[in-house]
Amino acid sequence: QVLLVQSGAEVKKPGASVKVSCQTSGYTFNDYYVHWVRQAPGQGLEWMGWINPYNGGTNYAQKFHGRVTMTTDTSISTVYMELNSLRSDDTAIFYCARMRIVAASYSFDIWGQGTVVTVSS
Amino acid sequence: DIQMTQSPSSLSASVGDRVTITCQASHDIKDYLNWYQQTPGQAPKLLIFDASNLETGVPSRFSGGASGTDFTFTITGLQPEDFATYFCQQYYDLPYTFGQGTKLDIK
Numbered sequence: 001q002v003l004l005v006q007s008g009a010e011v012k013k014p015g016a017s018v019k020v021s022c023q024t025s026g027y028t029f030n031d032y033y034v035h036w037v038r039q040a041p042g043q044g045l046e047w048m049g050w051i052n053p054y055n056g057g058t059n060y061a062q063k064f065h066g067r068v069t070m071t072t073d074t075s076i077s078t079v080y081m082e083l084n085s086l087r088s089d090d091t092a093i094f095y096c097a098r099m100r101i102v103a104a105s106y107s108f109d110i111w112g113q114g115t116v117v118t119v120s121s
Numbered sequence: 122d123i124q125m126t127q128s129p130s131s132l133s134a135s136v137g138d139r140v141t142i143t144c145q146a147s148h149d150i151k152d153y154l155n156w157y158q159q160t161p162g163q164a165p166k167l168l169i170f171d172a173s174n175l176e177t178g179v180p181s182r183f184s185g186g187a188s189g190t191d192f193t194f195t196i197t198g199l200q201p202e203d204f205a206t207y208f209c210q211q212y213y214d215l216p217y218t219f220g221q222g223t224k225l226d227i228k
Contacts, residue, residue, distance in 0.1 A: 035217075044208065044219055044220070044221045044222050045208055045210070045219040045222075046219070047216050047217040047219070059215065061215075061216040062216070063216075095164055095165075097164075097165075104153075105171050105174075106153070106212040107155045107170040107171075107176075108155070108210075109167050109176070111164035112164065113163075
């Protein structure tokens with residue numbers, strides 16, 4: 001069974017950093033890009049970027065450039081997303097999602113359960 | 122960035138009804154569009170990929186279509202478990218972008 005299991009909820013102060021983990025299982029870790037998507041309270045979904053576990057390559061949304069870092073630990077099949085300089089409007093649920101690529105078809109076929117990050121003074 | 126305009130933002134319907142949600146892309150995205158369902162407190166779930174292909178295990182009452190930059194998502198014969206929020210998402214170009222969502226609730 002393919003699973004993405006994320007770390008627990010976090011409460012941070014403005015200006016701090018948060019690092020969310022996404023532990024994968026049930027498939028070959030290097031074979032699928034992992035993306036991060038966030039959802040502010042009562043809002044829609046916002047794509048943040050991806051990491052290629054095979055070589056550590058990344059691509060971040062322009063909005064998060066300079067504030068987000070995605071990394072992997074291949075020994076434990078885990079992906080991390082760190083967001084710096086947190087602001088109150090970063091309060092959101094952060095999801096990791098596996099991207100399935102078949103020919104020219106790309107879709108988020110498996111999602112983590114989400115990690116709530118609250119930024120408050 | 123490619124904008125995805127999804128409508129309506131909310132919709133009330135009854136069990137057994139047929140409902141349709143639309144997404145319009147700001148640019149040609151071919152058929153590079155997916156649909157997801159999200160129930161409260163849960164992560165999104167993939168239902169339709171490449172505009173009209175049903176994900177494995179998803180009931181056939183769900184369907185998708187495309188015409189140019191306009192995309193439709195239809196549920197034929199609503200079931201109680203279908204009351205949720207639905208999102209479209211384009212993957213034609215980065216950044217990937219989502220529609221704002223359609224909340225479907227019981228009339």
